Structure formats: C-alpha cells, structure tokens
Amino acid sequence: DAKTTQPPSMDCAEGRAANLPCNHSTISGNEYVYWYRQIHSQGPQYIIHGLKNNETNEMASLIITEDRKSSTLILPHATLRDTAVYYCIVRVALVSADKLIFGTGTRLQVFP
Amino acid sequence: NAGVMQNPRHLVRRRGQEARLRCSPMKGHSHVYWYRQLPEEGLKFMVYLQKENIIDESGMPKERFSAEFPKEGPSILRIQQVVRGDSAAYFCASSPITGGSHEQYFGPGTRLTVT
Numbered sequence: 001d002a003k004t005t006q007p008p009s010m011d012c013a014e015g016r017a018a019n020l021p022c023n024h025s026t027i028s029g030n031e032y033v034y035w036y037r038q039i040h041s042q043g044p045q046y047i048i049h050g051l052k053n054n055e056t057n058e059m060a061s062l063i064i065t066e067d068r069k070s071s072t073l074i075l076p077h078a079t080l081r082d083t084a085v086y087y088c089i090v091r092v093a094l095v096s097a098d099k100l101i102f103g104t105g106t107r108l109q110v111f112p
Numbered sequence: 113n114a115g116v117m118q119n120p121r122h123l124v125r126r127r128g129q130e131a132r133l134r135c136s137p138m139k140g141h142s143h144v145y146w147y148r149q150l151p152e153e154g155l156k157f158m159v160y161l162q163k164e165n166i167i168d169e170s171g172m173p174k175e176r177f178s179a180e181f182p183k184e185g186p187s188i189l190r191i192q193q194v195v196r197g198d199s200a201a202y203f204c205a206s207s208p209i210t211g212g213s214h215e216q217y218f219g220p221g222t223r224l225t226v227t
Binding site: 034038041042043044045046049087098099100101102103104105 | 116145147154155156157160168171201203205215216217218219220221223
C-alpha cells in the first residue's frame with residue numbers, strides 16, 4: 001500500500017502557483033519523498049525528490065516539513081500543460097533501486 | 113539521448129492469444145521495471161529486472177505472466193492466454209546502475225486491448 005495521502009483533486013488558475021500537499025506521517029529516516037506526474041495517459045514523468053532539505057529545479061520546488069511528516073510540491077506558475085495527476089511517493093534510495101508504489105494521486109486541473 | 117522506448121504502442125489481442133510487450137531502456141540503464149495501469153486506476157508495480165536477472169516479481173500474477181531482460185535486446189513482458197481483465201496500459205521504466213538516489217524514467221506505455 002502507498003504510504004502517502006493526497007487530496008483527490010485540486011484546481012488552479014493559469015499563472016498562479018499550484019501547491020500540492022502530501023502527508024507521509026510514517027516516513028522512515030532513510031526514505032526520500034519523490035514526486036511524479038502523469039499527463040493524460042502518458043507515462044509518468046519524474047518531477048523532483050528530496051530527503052529533508054527543500055529542493056528546487058526547473059520544474060518545481062519541494063518543501064518538506066522539519067518533522068518530515070508532510071511535504072508540498074509547488075509549481076510556481078502553473079500552465080494549462082501542468083494539468084495532470086500528481087503522485088507523491090516515499091521510497092528508500094539505495095544503490096540497487098527499488099520499485100515505486102503509486103497511490104491515487106492528486107488530479108490537478110489548471111484553468112484559464 | 114533517446115528515452116525509454118516501448119512497442120507496440122497499441123496491441124489488440126483476442127482472448128486466449130499471447131501478448132508480447134517490448135521495452136528498450138535508456139542508454140546506460142540496466143534496471144527495468146514493469147507497471148500496469150488498469151482503466152481509471154493508479155499504476156501498480158509488476159516486476160523489476162536487471163540484465164538476465166529477475167530481482168523482484170512480487171507484483172506479477174502467478175500464472176500466464178512472465179518477464180525477461182536478456183543480455184542483448186529489449187526487456188519482454190509476456191502474457192499468455194490473455195483474458196479481458198488483462199486490458200490495461202503497461203508501462204516500462206528504467207534507471208541507471210550507479211549509486212545514489214534513482215529516478216525512474218518511464219516509456220510511453222503499451223495499451224493492450226483484449227477482445
């Protein structure tokens with residue numbers, strides 16, 4: 001079973017920041033938080049991941065609370081092309097990689 | 113650098129036939145994962161392979177399904193005697209061999225329809 005809980009859906013106006021929350025209250029010390037998204041019926045796309053520090057890349061920012069029990073993915077200026085299902089996943093990152101366990105995700109609808 | 117490639121993109125089979133789905137990982141990646149997505153559901157892990165080895169097949173149905181990743185060539189997911197419940201999108205992902213945190217890069221998927 002997925003170790004994360006996310007709201008089933010969210011709306012966001014184009015150009016505004018989209019803030020997607022995720023709860024992972026049972027996260028272990030060696031588990032990372034990963035975010036993927038799936039646009040329509042395409043293959044999932046990696047967005048960002050982090051352990052305990054906040055992270056930023058060209059796609060998004062990831063804010064992880066100090067106790068690591070929740071996190072927020074921020075799309076700073078949402079566009080219509082960001083409409084997708086967003087998955088928050090916790091997993092151990094080792095030399096030998098492990099499977100991803102997808103939950104139900106958050107369906108983000110960006111409107112004009 | 114080409115991404116993960118899957119073929120065919122769409123596959124139609126009649127009940128009882130065999131389905132073969134192929135996945136070519138990204139260049140330099142030696143870890144391959146297969147996931148299945150039923151209509152209106154999330155992705156479910158099926159199997160994780162390295163070259164010539166099955167590492168984790170805990171998500172594979174016990175019968176009719178098999179997977180391989182030979183030394184040369186693509187990874188193959190094989191479904192024998194397909195049934196209507198096998199209709200789904202099958203995604204392959206790959207990740208690199210080196211240490212550190214690994215992102216998985218997904219292919220476009222194969223959509224299997226069983227009639």
